[in-house]
Amino acid sequence: MNVSQLLQFVDRLVVERTGKHLDDVQRAVVEGTWERQTYDDIAQKCHVSKNHVGDVGAELWQLLSEILDEDIKKSNFRSNLERVYIESSDNSNNIYHINGSNNHFYPTQISNQISPRNKLNESDINTQFTSHFDLTVAPQIINFYARESEIKTLSNSILNQNTRLISVLGLSGIGKTTLVKRFVDLNLKQFEVIIWRSLKFSKPLELFVNDLLNACKQEAKETIDDNLKQFLDVLTYKKCLIILDDVHNIFANAQFAGQYKSEYQDYKKFFTMITETEHQSNVILVSQEQCAEMECLDEELYPIKCLELSDLDDVAILKGTGLKDEDSWLKLINLYEGNPVYLKSIAILIKKIFDGEVAEFLAENSLIITKNMQDNFNQLFNKLSPIEQQLVLELSKFNQPVSREYLRQSLDLSSMDLINGLQSLQQRYLVTKIKEDKILFKLSSVFQEYVKNCCQD
Secondary structure, three states: OOHHHHHHHHHHHHHHHHOOOOOHHHHHHHHHHHOOOOHHHHHHHHOOOHHHHHHHHHHHHHHHHHHHOOOOOOOOHHHHHHHHHHHHHHHHOOOEEEEOOOOEEEEHHHHHHHOOOOOOOOOOOOOOOOOEEEOOOOOOOOOOOOOHHHHHHHHHHHHHOOOOEEEEEOOOOOOHHHHHHHHHHHOHHHOOEEEEEEOOOOOOHHHHHHHHHHHOOOOOOOOHHHHHHHHHHHHHHOOEEEEEEOHHHHEOOOOOOOOEOHHHOHHHHHHHHHHHOOOOOEEEEEEOOOOHHHOOOOOOOOOEEEEEOOOOOOHHHHOOOOOOOHHHHHHHHHHOOOOHHHHHHHHHHHHHHHOOOHHHHHOOOOOOOOHHHHHHHHHHHHHOOHHHHHHHHHHOOOOOOEEHHHHHHHOOOOHHHHHHHHHHHHHOOOEEEEEOOOEEEEEOHHHHHHHHHHOOO
C-alpha cells in the first residue's frame, strides 16, 4: 500500500461517511502521519499552525475510529489502515457498489459495517429502502470550539427525549450550522436516514417534499397531501434525521420576525404536522429568527425544543489566525461578542493593517465594523419591520440598557407596537432583556455600532 493508495482509500472512507472529500490539510495529515512526520513538520508544509494540524488530526482519527470501529490514533494509524485495507481487499475482491445518491464507491465489506440494513414490513414503504445519508450540501467542519454543553443538550433532546422538532437559533455567524454538523458527525450510527437541506434558495413546499421523498428513494405521488402522508410514513418506519438550514429565508422582509412569505405559508403547516404526528424521527431547524412553530411553553407536553446559542468566550477561536498578543485575545473576543464570523473578519483586518498586533488594534479604542460585517448588517437591517427599525435607531443612542417606559416616551408608538417590536427583536437575537430593579433592554453592541455609523439617515 503506497501513499497514493492510502489517500484514495481514506478519502473514500470520509466521503462515504460525510459526503465531503478530504481537504488539503486533512490530506497532508494523512500523508505526513503515514510517513511518520510530526505535526510540526506537517504544519510547516501546509503553512498553518501546529495546533491547527493537531485539531484536524484529532477529528480525523475520531472519524476514522467511528467508521472502522477501531481505536485509531496517530501512533497506530499506519498499522491499522494497512490491515483494514488488506482485509477489505481480500474479502471483497475489490468489488465496489454504489451507496446513496452521491454515487460514492466504497468497499462492500466496510459499507455493510457502517450502513446496516433494517428490513421493513410496512407495504407502503419500499422494502428495498436501505440506510442513506445525503449530506451533499452539509458543510465540512474543521474546527469546533467550546460548545460541548450545547452538543450534550442537542444529543439529549434527540437521542434520549426523542424531540421531534428542535430549533437551533442565534445571530448569523454564531455557529449554529457548525454545532448541528458536529452533532451529525458524532451520531451517524444513530440514524438510518440523514438528509441535510438548505433553504437559502427556497422552493415551494410541494417541490421540497418531493425532493425529500426522492432523497429517501420514494416515488412522489400526484398530490401534496399524498406526498406528505408518504413522507410521514418514512419518518414513522425509519429512524430519520432531517436538517433544514437557513430557515429564516422563508420569512418575510419588513415584517416582525417569523412571518412567512406568502409563497411559503405551507411550511407553517408542515412544521406543525412534524410535531403533532407520532413518529420516531427528528427534524432540526437552523435559523436566525424564531417563528411560532419553533416555540413551546411546556416542553414536557410537546415534542419541541429551542436551543439558543450564546456568545463564545474561548480564545481557541483565534488559534491559527496568525494574530499576536495572545493575552489580548479574550478582550478582542468580548469586544466582538464571541461571534466567530465577526472575529474572522476582524482578524483579517488586524493582520493586514496592524501586522497581526491585537494590542495595537485595541489601543485604537474603537469597535471597527468591517466591510463584510457591514454587508451582513445591511441585509439584516433591511429585513426589519419599520417599527423594529425605529426601536434599534433609538436604542443605538444609549450605551446602557433602557426601560420599556423610556422607549414609549421617546417614540410615537402604541403599547402594542412597542411590545411586539421588542419581542420581534429578541426573536432575531438583536436585543437582550436584562432583569434588574426593572426590566431593561439592550441592543447588541456590534449591531449598535453599525446602526450608529451606517443607518442614522
